[in-house]
Structure formats: C-alpha cells, structure tokens
Amino acid sequence: MQQIKVGISACLLGDEVRFDGGHKRSAFCTEELGRHVEFVKLCPEVGIGMPVPRPTIRLEQHNGEARAVVPKTGEDVTARLIAFADRAQSHITQVSGYVLCAKSPSCGMERVKLYNPDNGHAQKAGEGIFAAQLRQRFPALPLEEDGRLQDPQLRENFVMRVFVYAAWQSLPEAFSKADLLNFHTSLKLLLLAHNQQAYRSLGREVAQLQTVNDAARKTYIEGVMSALASPATRANHTNVLQHIQGYFKQHLSSDQREELTDSILSYRQGTEPLLVPLTLLRHYLREYPSDYLTGQRYLNPYPKDLKLRYGL
Known part of the structure; x- marks a missing residue:
C-alpha cells in the first residue's frame, strides 16, 4: 500500500526557515503522525526566493482584499505567493491533508493579523495567501493549523x-x-x-x-x-x-x-x-x-x- 502523504509548512518539521531564522517544530507531527505518513514540506516565503532570516511580511487590507506586503520596503509579494501555489500544485495533488503554520501571513488558516495600512491597526481577521490558495484550489483537502492540533x-x-x-x-x-x-x-x-x-x-x-x-x-x-x-x-x-x-x-x-x-x-x-x-x-x-x-x-x-x- 502506498504511504499517505501530508503537506506541511517546513518550519513545523524543525526546518529553520522562519523570518527570524527559527522554526516551530510540531512534536505531534514529527513524533506521532510522522510514523504513518510521508510529509511533503514547503515554505512559501522561501519558495518565492526570500532569504532566511528575512524582513517580515504582513497582511494589509487594500481595496477590499488582503495583500501580503513587506512593511519595511512596501513590496507587495502577493502575486509571487500565488505563483508559488501554481508551481506547488503538482505536489499538493498528491497529498491527503495539509498542516499549516498558524498566524503566518502566508500559511495561517484563520485569525491572521490583517492591518489597515493607513493607521497601522490590525484585526485578527485574515487568512494567509498560500492557505487561501489551498482552500480555493483543493476544497476537499483536509487543512489544519499546528496550534489547533493541540x-x-x-x-x-x-x-x-x-x-x-x-x-x-x-x-x-x-x-x-x-x-x-x-x-x-x-x-x-x-x-x-x-x-x-x-x-x-x-x-x-x-x-x-x-x-x-x-x-x-x-x-x-x-x-x-x-x-x-x-x-x-x-x-x-x-x-x-x-x-x-x-x-x-x-x-x-x-x-x-x-x-x-x-x-x-x-x-x-x-x-x-x-x-x-x-x-x-x-x-x-x-x-x-x-x-x-x-x-x-x-x-x-x-x-x-x-x-x-x-x-x-
């Protein structure tokens, strides 16, 4: 029987790919679920060519839609993250579920900080750009965040x-x-x-x-x-x-x-x-x-x- 594959944010497997050079290793994924599945790890932000460590990205509300922006430079990387989802599609069609990194402007499923660029105020009302692409392209695919897995x-x-x-x-x-x-x-x-x-x-x-x-x-x-x-x-x-x-x-x-x-x-x-x-x-x-x-x-x-x- 072919082993089940599960997509996962690379930082949750201990890869030091976060913006600060750290990781968010999930004990459940690495020590328990990993005994029964083969993980397919991706980091959208590294996947679009951003370095480690790197300037932070945040979600901003522009003309009624969420955009992924580097506040330090003002660069909008939304299109690049969507293009990464395009490139990753062949990998994602093979997986039977996906574990995402909570609160991430690329991977967060829910309650990601969404900023008003005019006054800097934020509401926990956003969805990561890559996570949104997964949900839209693969509506039947089981998705979950590392924090909710507790x-x-x-x-x-x-x-x-x-x-x-x-x-x-x-x-x-x-x-x-x-x-x-x-x-x-x-x-x-x-x-x-x-x-x-x-x-x-x-x-x-x-x-x-x-x-x-x-x-x-x-x-x-x-x-x-x-x-x-x-x-x-x-x-x-x-x-x-x-x-x-x-x-x-x-x-x-x-x-x-x-x-x-x-x-x-x-x-x-x-x-x-x-x-x-x-x-x-x-x-x-x-x-x-x-x-x-x-x-x-x-x-x-x-x-x-x-x-x-x-x-x-």
Missing part, C-alpha cells in the same frame, strides 16, 4: 479526515457507481456521527447518479469532507454506538448487554471516554463477526497507536 477533538478530526481522503484517492481513477456505493457505505457510521443530514443527502445523490463522471466525483467528495469537517458530538457518537450495539443484541447475555449499555451511557454523560464502549464493541465484533461492521471506517478510522480517541 486540541484533542480537532486533532482527531483532522487525522480522521486525512485517512478518509487518502482512501478516496486510492480508488481507481475511473471507478464505477458500485465502487462509489461501497465507499459511501463504508462511511455510513462515520458520517452519522458527524452530520446525519449530510449522510442522508449524500446517499440520495449517490443513488440518483446515472454515471459517475468527474463532476459527480468532485461534488460527492467535497460534500463528504465538508460533513466530516466539524468534530462529532457526544450525542451523535452515542447514537452510533447504540446503533452498533443493536447488531449484537441476539448474541449477548443480559449481563453483557447491561455492561455495554452502561458504558455507552457513561460516555454520553462524560464520565468515560469514547474508547471504553468502542473497546467493548470491537471485542464483540471479534466474537461475533459482521462483514458490514468490519467495513465501517468508524470503528478503525486511523492507526490505533495514535491514541486519538483517548481524550474524547
């Missing part, structure tokens, strides 16, 4: 989306409606945990398709990734766990059913992590195999050693 829910959500998107990319180039139905079926419980309305809507779209052309593929995967972009709620997880529980009701003793019910309710009430009922359900799946449940990405969305559900 949040257990956002971290789990990003990694889950990376592995779902990688599975999508691994489908045959000219896959059939049957292939699409199988893929959609594998996502049923995951989508129900994140967005029940989107699951039903996507299911109708797939059922009504006459041919699976490029436009249909694009619409479908963008819908899936949008639905998965918000972390699942405790209530939705509970509904999915109870749905899975139903597959074992004929096999379990009354004590086993009670133990499983209690573990699901304890999770719902916040006294047990998600991992507790999931561990019980996985145990019963080994005891009483179900092809349908085995094929559900919800139960094993990414490698277990990442331990991403421990804090949920």
Whole structure:
C-alpha cells in the first residue's frame, strides 16, 4: 500500500526557515503522525526566493482584499505567493491533508493579523495567501493549523479526515457507481456521527447518479469532507454506538448487554471516554463477526497507536 502523504509548512518539521531564522517544530507531527505518513514540506516565503532570516511580511487590507506586503520596503509579494501555489500544485495533488503554520501571513488558516495600512491597526481577521490558495484550489483537502492540533477533538478530526481522503484517492481513477456505493457505505457510521443530514443527502445523490463522471466525483467528495469537517458530538457518537450495539443484541447475555449499555451511557454523560464502549464493541465484533461492521471506517478510522480517541 502506498504511504499517505501530508503537506506541511517546513518550519513545523524543525526546518529553520522562519523570518527570524527559527522554526516551530510540531512534536505531534514529527513524533506521532510522522510514523504513518510521508510529509511533503514547503515554505512559501522561501519558495518565492526570500532569504532566511528575512524582513517580515504582513497582511494589509487594500481595496477590499488582503495583500501580503513587506512593511519595511512596501513590496507587495502577493502575486509571487500565488505563483508559488501554481508551481506547488503538482505536489499538493498528491497529498491527503495539509498542516499549516498558524498566524503566518502566508500559511495561517484563520485569525491572521490583517492591518489597515493607513493607521497601522490590525484585526485578527485574515487568512494567509498560500492557505487561501489551498482552500480555493483543493476544497476537499483536509487543512489544519499546528496550534489547533493541540486540541484533542480537532486533532482527531483532522487525522480522521486525512485517512478518509487518502482512501478516496486510492480508488481507481475511473471507478464505477458500485465502487462509489461501497465507499459511501463504508462511511455510513462515520458520517452519522458527524452530520446525519449530510449522510442522508449524500446517499440520495449517490443513488440518483446515472454515471459517475468527474463532476459527480468532485461534488460527492467535497460534500463528504465538508460533513466530516466539524468534530462529532457526544450525542451523535452515542447514537452510533447504540446503533452498533443493536447488531449484537441476539448474541449477548443480559449481563453483557447491561455492561455495554452502561458504558455507552457513561460516555454520553462524560464520565468515560469514547474508547471504553468502542473497546467493548470491537471485542464483540471479534466474537461475533459482521462483514458490514468490519467495513465501517468508524470503528478503525486511523492507526490505533495514535491514541486519538483517548481524550474524547
């Protein structure tokens, strides 16, 4: 199986490419996620020929749009950053997700300082130029910032989306409606945990398709990734766990059913992590195999050693 590739701001891998000659090494990316993916590292500012160290860039509001400007000289490097995104496109089409450096005028996803050049006042309302290009060109691509990856829910959500998107990319180039139905079926419980309305809507779209052309593929995967972009709620997880529980009701003793019910309710009430009922359900799946449940990405969305559900 081909290794999953993830794009990343080079400074997050420890490369000393920041404006001050430093880095922002991410322990999670380098020590944990890096065991399971191949990183494709880029630094847009170095990529457009700026030195290390270098004068700072900031986002400025000009005629209603954000521009990347070197305040020391007044040089506008927006077009150069967009041209870099053009050159990097062949690399980015290979990745299944992208980790960006927070607050950067090139790579920040959100809340980047956006300056009024007339009075120097700034609002945290901008988006980095390169990050904006990624979002516009690859709307289905999972994006996340290093700072937000410190949040257990956002971290789990990003990694889950990376592995779902990688599975999508691994489908045959000219896959059939049957292939699409199988893929959609594998996502049923995951989508129900994140967005029940989107699951039903996507299911109708797939059922009504006459041919699976490029436009249909694009619409479908963008819908899936949008639905998965918000972390699942405790209530939705509970509904999915109870749905899975139903597959074992004929096999379990009354004590086993009670133990499983209690573990699901304890999770719902916040006294047990998600991992507790999931561990019980996985145990019963080994005891009483179900092809349908085995094929559900919800139960094993990414490698277990990442331990991403421990804090949920």
